[in-house]
Amino acid sequence: MINVKEHISQLIAEAVGQLGWDEAGTEYELTEAVRPEFGDFTTNFAMVAAKSLGQSPRQIATDLAGAIAGLTSRYVDDVEVAGPGFINFRCSLEWLYEEIRLAVTMGAASYARSNLGKGQSLLLEFVSANPTGPLHVGNGWWASYGDALGRLLRFVGYEVSTEYYVNDTGGQIRQLGESMLAVMEGREVPEGGYRGEYVRTMAERYRGERDVTAIGKFAADEIIKVIRLSLEELGIEFDTWYSQASIEESGAVDHVISVLERQGFIEEVEGQKLFLSTRFGDSRDRYLTKPNGDFTYLAGDIAYHYDKLVVRGFEHVIDIFGADHQGQVPSLFAAVEAFGCERSRLEILLGQMVSLQQGGEKVKFSKRKGNVVDLAELVELIGASAVRLLSLQSSIDRASTIDIEQVTTKSMENPVYYIQYAHARMAAIERMRKERKIPEPKLGEADLTLLVHPRELELLRVQARLDEVIANAAVERAPHKLVGWLKDFAGAFHGFYHDCSILGEGPEITAARLLLVDSSRVAIQVVLGLLGVHAPEQM
RNA sequence: GCCCCCGUAGCUCAGGGGAUAGAGCGCCGGCCUCCGGAGCCGGGCGCGCAGGUUCGAAUCCUGCCGGGGGCACCA
Numbered sequence: 001m002i003n004v005k006e007h008i009s010q011l012i013a014e015a016v017g018q019l020g021w022d023e024a025g026t027e028y029e030l031t032e033a034v035r036p037e038f039g040d041f042t043t044n045f046a047m048v049a050a051k052s053l054g055q056s057p058r059q060i061a062t063d064l065a066g067a068i069a070g071l072t073s074r075y076v077d078d079v080e081v082a083g084p085g086f087i088n089f090r091c092s093l094e095w096l097y098e099e100i101r102l103a104v105t106m107g108a109a110s111y112a113r114s115n116l117g118k119g120q121s122l123l124l125e126f127v128s129a130n131p132t133g134p135l136h137v138g139n140g141w142w143a144s145y146g147d148a149l150g151r152l153l154r155f156v157g158y159e160v161s162t163e164y165y166v167n168d169t170g171g172q173i174r175q176l177g178e179s180m181l182a183v184m185e186g187r188e189v190p191e192g193g194y195r196g197e198y199v200r201t202m203a204e205r206y207r208g209e210r211d212v213t214a215i216g217k218f219a220a221d222e223i224i225k226v227i228r229l230s231l232e233e234l235g236i237e238f239d240t241w242y243s244q245a246s247i248e249e250s251g252a253v254d255h256v257i258s259v260l261e262r263q264g265f266i267e268e269v270e271g272q273k274l275f276l277s278t279r280f281g282d283s284r285d286r287y288l289t290k291p292n293g294d295f296t297y298l299a300g301d302i303a304y305h306y307d308k309l310v311v312r313g314f315e316h317v318i319d320i321f322g323a324d325h326q327g328q329v330p331s332l333f334a335a336v337e338a339f340g341c342e343r344s345r346l347e348i349l350l351g352q353m354v355s356l357q358q359g360g361e362k363v364k365f366s367k368r369k370g371n372v373v374d375l376a377e378l379v380e381l382i383g384a385s386a387v388r389l390l391s392l393q394s395s396i397d398r399a400s401t402i403d404i405e406q407v408t409t410k411s412m413e414n415p416v417y418y419i420q421y422a423h424a425r426m427a428a429i430e431r432m433r434k435e436r437k438i439p440e441p442k443l444g445e446a447d448l449t450l451l452v453h454p455r456e457l458e459l460l461r462v463q464a465r466l467d468e469v470i471a472n473a474a475v476e477r478a479p480h481k482l483v484g485w486l487k488d489f490a491g492a493f494h495g496f497y498h499d500c501s502i503l504g505e506g507p508e509i510t511a512a513r514l515l516l517v518d519s520s521r522v523a524i525q526v527v528l529g530l531l532g533v534h535a536p537e538q539m
Numbered sequence: 540g541c542c543c544c545c546g547u548a549g550c551u552c553a554g555g556g557g558a559u560a561g562a563g564c565g566c567c568g569g570c571c572u573c574c575g576g577a578g579c580c581g582g583g584c585g586c587g588c589a590g591g592u593u594c595g596a597a598u599c600c601u602g603c604c605g606g607g608g609g610c611a612c613c614a
Contacts, residue, residue, distance in 0.1 A: 330542090
């Protein structure tokens with residue numbers, strides 16, 4: 001079994017050689033044709049090489065197409081020049097049937113896998129919301145993104161660990177403790193404190209000492225349990241939960257500061273440690289300690305990254321931040337460089353802000369009751385699959401607005417049903433096959449060349465794109481491209497299902513179509529799995 | 540003031556150097572004696588503005604306009 005595109009690339013290389021052109025380094029593209037009359041694949045070779053060959057694109061294309069046509073190929077039926085100098089390849093349908101064989105023999109566990117990552121170890125940190133309250137819908141959006149990205153990178157051959165960095169120390173936790181103490185003593189919650197219902201609930205359950213630090217720790221631990229649970233309900237589990245407090249207690253922060261000091265990147269200013277991050281392109285130097293001697297947040301974060309890159313030694317580290325944290329990006333990169341790591345080993349992905357509205361009205365992410373801003377509530381309402389697919393539809397580079405009303409009441413706007421329905425139909429066909437006692441088709445016996453209906457071919461074409469879609473989504477850290485593929489694929493399947501009777505047109509065509517359905521099912525399961533969306537047997 | 544992201548159809552968003560820019564929703568019409576109609580088919584003078592690079596720009600560069608987010612010894 002071969003990859004047609006590689007095959008065509010070889011033909012091009014061979015033809016170029018025959019023509020005596022020295023164009024080995026030409027960065028041309030070989031892409032799927034955008035329209036049927038352009039064949040199956042297209043290359044822009046002639047346009048790209050025009051300058052260095054000193055000939056017109058049309059002339060180059062004509063010569064090259066002629067040379068390629070002289071080569072024998074099992075897959076390429078026809079080569080022609082079109083437009084400004086495109087070379088279009090028309091292929092026999094065999095390459096599409098190969099896709100069925102691949103999918104059916106490999107199954108959902110290995111079909112479309114690759115080894116782009118070459119086993120590189122990678123730490124993916126995401127969500128990391130402060131344990132001062134339950135997760136809101138916005139957290140869930142990025143959580144789905146991070147989880148899908150992790151699955152995707154694992155699928156293409158990275159050795160991925162996922163991690164949640166727990167900010168279980170510092171001012172916000174103290175604030176949380178003070179808010180709870182105030183509730184317990186019947187006082188007004190202090191300015192800037194936490195006043196959600198959950199604070200009251202925890203206060204009622206607390207039995208320990210009336211000490212702000214102890215209470216804060218208790219509360220953070222309780223909230224982490226809640227967070228963990230709502231993530232699990234979304235289908236997300238982390239390999240590790242990494243405690244900020246533990247880093248500070250272990251002396252790792254002191255250690256990393258001494259590392260920076262030895263390199264001469266720390267200056268003492270009135271007893272405070274100042275990291276000279278401007279030397280590494282930051283817009284200002286950053287304090288690592290406060291006047292009272294406490295570490296700043298950045299100090300802990302630097303120690304945390306030192307731990308990831310140096311102590312634990314991950315080859316590559318990805319952080320997913322909200323755009324509201326972009327300010328810390330230059331400082332972190334400065335620190336990474338200062339403690340002696342290649343900048344490129346750290347990758348920070350910024351998700352643009354997620355906001356909520358309810359029937360046109362903006363809704364604040366307040367922790368008050370009433371609005372469905374709580375992630376767990378939304379998951380309960382529309383299900384994990386719907387939440388995940390909804391959040392994975394668009395790029396994280398775009399600030400998105402979630403309309404609670406639209407998402408919850410007019411759920412037809414959610415493509416999850418359309419996509420899952422395609423899978424449920426595939427499963428239904430299999431049930432019907434058994435019910436009608438139609439024999440299970442065998443790859444070696446069935447005649448796949450019976451699959452010539454435009455709907456069948458369209459379905460296979462979409463499926464054949466999957467490799468590239470996955471690779472692209474992984475490289476661009478863009479799992480939403482998988483959703484785009486799913487929509488196309490589900491659409492192609494529904495069209496096929498509508499126009500082609502699978503079980504009713506005689507045993508030969510039935511066998512071929514059943515294999516096509518099997519193949520489709522493998523493909524869709526792979527992608528649903530990457531997104532963490534359930535593939536239902538029936539709906 | 541400086542930095543990051545985004546302006547694509549009425550709305551929500553894909554496409555991010557290639558040949559005629561797409562989908563969903565909404566709106567208007569069709570399609571079930573037949574494997575699930577949560578489906579299928581048809582209906583669309585839309586890339587914020589102005590320059591530039593290129594054989595070719597929605598896509599890359601510059602400027603402007605508009606929206607979001609940053610610019611802490613907070614987290």
